[in-house]
Amino acid sequence: MKTFLLSFIVIYILISLPTMLGIGYVIDWMPEATELQKFKGYVMEGLTNNFLIKIVISITISAMFSFFLQNGNFKLD
Numbered sequence: 001m002k003t004f005l006l007s008f009i010v011i012y013i014l015i016s017l018p019t020m021l022g023i024g025y026v027i028d029w030m031p032e033a034t035e036l037q038k039f040k041g042y043v044m045e046g047l048t049n050n051f052l053i054k055i056v057i058s059i060t061i062s063a064m065f066s067f068f069l070q071n072g073n074f075k076l077d
Helices: 002-020 035-048 051-071
Strands: none
Touching: 002 035, 002 051
């Protein structure tokens, strides 16, 4: 279960990275916005944008990864 959960989190973040880095969309900021506000905006937008698709992809890949690790067909040596 730990393998599944850890791989789910890692895969979800990897899928969210392009959006977090501002690739594919634009956020218009007011001139008074601080860097922290912009950072929080990019991170939250990246994590929540198309979250259903990301969850399905992450669950599928994590389940396959966990299955291969449990069966011993895949080693991380």
